[in-house]
Structures are given as C-alpha cells and as structure tokens.
Amino acid sequence: MALVISHIGEDAFGSSVMNCFRQLVKADMCSAFLLDEGEVSVLLAESADKKGSAFARIASLRYAQHYWSRDTAMLSNLGRAHSHILTARRADISIRDIDYRLECYGEGEVSERISICKSGSPGFVINAYRLKVNGPFPPDDFDIVSQISPALLAAVEKHQMIIRDHRSSFPSPTQLAIALRKLGTKKLSFREAQILALLATGYSEPKAAEQLSLGLTSITTYRKRAYAKLGLHNQQELRAAAYEALNSSL
Template identity: 25%
Template structure:
C-alpha cells in the first residue's frame, strides 16, 4: 500500500525570511526603506543604494537613497542624477525601452565600469566616491519605470559570482516590493503618517496644521515638516511621506526653526505644547 508522505520542512527557515515578512508588513509605511535594506543586506551586502523612477515622458525622480557614504554626498549624487546626468547613464536606452513597452517587465542590467561608462560620468559618480561595482534592475510599472541601483564601495570589494547569483534571484523581488510600496503611497498618501497614533496627530494638527500662533509664521510645507518632526519621523521618513528630497526636509526645518526661534526638537515640542494649552483655554 502506498503511503502519503508530507515533504519534510527545513529545520530552520532561511535567515532572510523574517526580514522579508517585515518588509511586506511595512509596505506603504515610512519604515519600509529601513526594513528593505536589512533584507537586502541579509542577501548580499550593499554599501550604497539609489532608487529612481522615470515617468512615461522620461522625467527622472529620486525616491530614496541609503548609503554608507556621508549623507550630504549621497544626496548630492542623487540630485545630480535627476538634474540631468541620467541622460548620460548607459542604461538610459534600456530604461526608454521599458517605458515604451519594448522590453520585458524586469531587467537586471550588469555593465562594465571601464568599458560601458563615459569617463566623465564614471569619474563623477564612481571614482570620486569610491564606488567600484554596481548592480541595477529596472521594472516597468503603471506610472513608468522603477530603476534600482545597488553599489559596492572599495572596502567591500566587487560583487562575487555568488553575489551575482543571489542578486539575479532576489533583485526582481526587491524591485517589485519597491514598486508596490510607492504605488500604495500614491493611492493611500495618509498611510503610515503617525507612529504614535491618532491622538498625537489630532493635537499636532490642531495647532500646526491649522496654523495657530506662532506656527502661522510658517509656510504650509514648513508646517508639514514640523508636524512630522514632532511625530518622531526621521528626515528620510519625512522626505518619503511628502515626496521631497531629504535635503529639502533639512532646509524647511532650518527655516521653520529660525522663524520660531527654536534650535531643537525639544524646544519645538515645548512651543507646540504651549500652543495646545492656549487653544484649550480659548
């Protein structure tokens, strides 16, 4: 008599499975990027990650950057890229094909830094910043193309054949997660706005969102940034939530602090509490 046998499960699930679960749970939330990078580094160590989108018309937009290089330098590279350097990217033709539906849905694009890149482009983005290897993947989505770039720096060495094998298997998944995350952000912009819950949002909105004094001195964008600072968002999370560059978050925060006469988050919080007290008395 034939016996039905259930296939034996592995004694231990792969280490990255928990990280993948956390990434999936964080879709649409500000914490998504941090969870994604933990997952990716569990699979293959990455020193610098830069993600962009291209609209059907070919406009480039920076989504996020995570890097071991100084933050200001990483942000400058992203700004330079969307500012015009993207047209010199040797992947540009592939990206155009994806935008126009002439290529497959997802492509992993390995290139040789010495032979495939223009010397000036290579010097600006790679040699000056100790970037020595790059894996890129692009995926066609409803709104255009998601373009993800994963770099290694000199101290880590180039990707090994085993690294490339893993990247080939996992990068389409990583890119799909990124595309799903930003689709959710577009369709549900309020998702993940408040780690502390509705009560904190409501109180802060009552004084900052409605421009109660002294927050009436601020522009709308400055108030939006201050509200998220008070809710505990990091600069990266604020940038993601508002769809602006992290450097712009810093600029808006500095302007707001100057107008309000504060220098720290604690002082901003005290100012907000005082405004809440005045509003409740009134």
C-alpha cells in the same frame, strides 16, 4: 524580504531595502528610481554606513536630474527589459562619461552596481552598490539579486503607489537648503542656500532660474555671494559642503 514587505508605505522602507541588500549580498548602498512620462525621480537612496548617506542621496538626486539621460548602459538595459525584469551589472571603470563617473561613483568610492530594471509606464530601477574598499560583487551575488528581483520590484512598486499622494521622506532641495544654512560662520540667506541646494542636486543655473522664476544674472549673483560666504570655489567643493550639511542633519 519579510522586513521590506512589512515597511511598505512607511519611512523605514528605504532602510529596510538597504538591510536586505546588506544581508544578502553585502551591498554598501542602494537606490531606487521611478520612470514616469519621461521624468525620473528618486524613490530611495540609502547607505549601510551613516557617513555615506549624504553621498547616496545627493548623488541619486544629481543622477535623476542630470545624468540619467547620459547613462547609456541603463537606457540600453531598459530598452532590452520591455515588459519583463532584467538584472545587469556595471563597474565604474566601464563608464566613459568622466563627470558622471566622478560625481555618482568616484566621490563615494563606489566600484560597481547591480541594477534591477523594468521598463513600462511607470518603469522602475533598483540598484545595489559596492564600495571599492570591499571589492566588486562576486558572481553568486548577481544570481541572488536576480532571484529576489521580482519580489523586491513588487514591493517597490507597491510602496510607490502608497506614497505617491503623500510627501516623501526623501530629502528635497528645500531640506538641503535648510541644512546648508547651518554651515559656516557667515550664515547664508534662504535664497542663497536654496540656489546652492539646486545646483548641488544637479540643476544648471538656467534650470535653477526657471525653477525659481528668477533671472539668470540673479542666480549667478546669489551663487557667487554664497560661495564667498562658505569659502567655495567650484562645483566639487559645493558637493562636499552639501554632503557635510546633509550628514549633519540626518
């Protein structure tokens, strides 16, 4: 925890949280989310293996944008947390929402998460994940996460207070768009890449149209043109392209 505390407010904070989880419970990925006035935003998303970094970040953005409200287990945890800290675990096989399980667990080969939850205004969620290749968290690991949860949560809260008025180092859809433009032999226009980045991080076409102040027909036209340039056919292939683009830029 000493390294985590020393990096509060710095770009290295996320990797320090990852290293802490890795050393204590051999976690493979981690994430943290801020809950404020009905909005959910990503504070950090990291992987112990660089190859998993893009998945961790894009899956976290998609979760905040699209799947948060469908995560009934997390909503229940926060409802039970009230003003205190609650630690809970969830295996991938317990998720009935097929799309959520595929995009936030399956594509990254994630088997389980342990979550530290605190409701309130603002609220926070911190997650540690294990990959299927390494098996689920042993019971003792759950106890360890529970023991460090007050100190880790306090560090995340302080970090968020420091960075809230500054640009975050967390990849934004704009940064992903820049990375996507480097893919393929037929270069995407910035608008095409911008739209693919929004769709890859959980925006629907209507929400992307609203975000960019464009008509829905224009969004569809740009998306089809970009798909053709990159040889994409569906959302799953788009996410794979986004993982490749972001991994290349990290």
